[in-house]
Amino acid sequence: MLLDTVATHxxxxxxxxxxxxxxxxxxxxxxxxxxxxxxxxxxxxxxxVSSATKAAIHSYALSGGLL
Incomplete structure (x- = not known):
């Protein structure tokens, strides 16, 4: 369950x-x-775990490192 949540979110x-x-x-x-x-x-x-992944994707989006 842990890895599935991290993989999905x-x-x-x-x-x-x-x-x-x-x-x-x-x-x-x-x-x-x-x-x-x-x-x-x-x-x-x-x-x-779900909360942590949602915070992480928020941080990733704000990082702007992908552009």
Whole structure:
């Protein structure tokens, strides 16, 4: 369950972005948008791993390192 959650919420979007970013750079109005959750900002102990991955994808999106 732990690895499945990390793969779905974090690794999947990072890999998808990596696969598409070069193509999108050629497009004038291209946008990469991530959908996450408030759990990334207000984590709950019951969903700690999910909350951590949502915070991580938020940080990844803000980093701008992919462009």
């Amino acid at each position: 974090l690794v999947g979007p990072i890999r998808e972005t990596g696969a598409l970013v070069e193509h999108l750079k050629d497009k004038e109005d291209a946008v990469i948008a991530y959908t996450s959750s408030v759990l990334g900002f207000v984590p709950m102990a019951v969903t700690a």
